[in-house]
Amino acid sequence: MLEVIKNRRCIRTYLNKRVEEEKIIEVIKAGMQAPSSKNASPWEFIIVDDSELLEKLSTTHHRSVHVKNAPICIVVLANKDKFIKAGKWIQDLGACTENLLLESVNQGLGACWVGVFPKKKLVNKVRETLNIPENLIPYALIPIGYSEEKNIFIDKFDEDKIHRNKFNI
Numbered sequence: 001m002l003e004v005i006k007n008r009r010c011i012r013t014y015l016n017k018r019v020e021e022e023k024i025i026e027v028i029k030a031g032m033q034a035p036s037s038k039n040a041s042p043w044e045f046i047i048v049d050d051s052e053l054l055e056k057l058s059t060t061h062h063r064s065v066h067v068k069n070a071p072i073c074i075v076v077l078a079n080k081d082k083f084i085k086a087g088k089w090i091q092d093l094g095a096c097t098e099n100l101l102l103e104s105v106n107q108g109l110g111a112c113w114v115g116v117f118p119k120k121k122l123v124n125k126v127r128e129t130l131n132i133p134e135n136l137i138p139y140a141l142i143p144i145g146y147s148e149e150k151n152i153f154i155d156k157f158d159e160d161k162i163h164r165n166k167f168n169i
């Protein structure tokens with residue numbers, strides 16, 4: 001298994017240290033490299049590094065408080081104008097978001113997936129905070145930073161979740 005897959009953890013504490021722009025771009029490049037249905041690539045990104053906006057984003061819901069302590073937050077958006085097959089975009093954006101997390105680990109950073117979509121209230125809150133136009137749907141917040149917390153391997157393997165051929169009835 002790839003080391004970044006093994007070791008990736010949701011990191012929720014961050015050092016007060018700037019993250020290099022080149023690293024953020026590498027992370028976003030990884031997001032854009034994700035597979036998507038019909039290669040629609042229906043994603044867009046906002047890089048938020050303004051402390052007032054980070055503070056506002058951290059109030060999105062009760063599990064987003066750590067966003068205010070991150071030096072940077074990538075807001076992952078879905079672009080409705082790029083939707084080709086109904087509903088497939090949700091899977092496309094999931095693949096893209098996982099790539100952002102894995103490349104963050106590769107860059108020596110800590111990151112966390114903070115859910116926004118599908119709760120309308122949360123989608124609207126993020127939209128209002130960042131003046132996001134109607135054709136773009138806020139999907140997730142990814143706070144990223146250097147951290148004292150380490151990305152470490154936790155074994156999640158569970159043989160009971162593997163099935164072969166068909167279920168017996």
Ligand SMILES: Cc1cc2nc3c(=O)[nH]c(=O)nc-3n(C[C@H](O)[C@H](O)[C@H](O)COP(=O)(O)O)c2cc1C
Pocket residue numbers: 008009010011012063064112113114115
């Ligand atoms: C769709 C989704 C939404 C999530 N939302 C949040 C969230 O709002 N806040 C948070 O702190 N973690 C959130 N997480 C992170 C999970 O809590 C975390 O992945 C899980 O506890 C397993 O820990 P690990 O990522 O370190 O393996 C989310 C993860 C996913 C995939």
